[in-house]
Amino acid sequence: MRALSTIFDVLLAAYGKQGWWPVTPPGGTGLEYSGGPKNDLQRFEVMVGAVLTQNTSWKNVEKALAVLHQRKLMDVDSIRRIPAAKLAAHIRSSGYYNEKAKKLKALADFLHGAPIDTLRTFNTAELRRMLLSVHGIGPETADSILLYALDRPIFVIDAYTKRIFARLGLAPQGADYQLLQDLFHDSLPRRRSLFKEYHALLVQHGKDVCKRRPVCGACPLARTCPKILESLTAPAD
DNA sequence: CGCCAGGGCCTCA
């Protein structure tokens, strides 16, 4: 479906390059959008962020990531060593902190058995299965890790993507994860840089424009969106 | 104030 390429072009023109995934530069204090992780420590930070941002605003996650850096905990061994209850206190701002502390420890245990630099020997399908077997890593988190931390060409589907494409009439309401992902995989050239930027643009679009209550007046896709007419007359959705 | 964020697990039909 050529529409998907056109939508990417329109979003890119409207919002500009996003530079995902945001990572903390070596020796730096804050996160920067500079094209993703360049070393294994930054790759680990991406994985941690992917877990912490589950159903949580990135702003709340940033604070937790900063605390982990301050406490010198942003590495596999430290996360493995620290008791879950203490870890939970440090990531408090990201919400669901007890659950997420367990998840981070499960992630660290997994990486202890399969260090990041050894993961390159597995193909993407194998890696995905391995990640999905880790407590706290579901389809979206696994694919975020594959794409942004491990540089694999796999498209990330999230709630924004589902909402945007349902409104555009390009996917059924309540379509499941696999259906949406197949649509992107079958319709786009399989390029990591495209997938990274596209997902980031969808998040940007979903966050500020195609919100639960959409701001169709500010939408760069309004021209081709069937929902634009309803939004002018109907109160919600 | 209430709503909702860059989901996933567990339980129960």
Place this chain on the structure above:
DNA sequence: TGAGGCCATGGC
């Protein structure tokens, strides 16, 4: 296998 409850802080 799919719907529903649960996890929780912080910004608006």
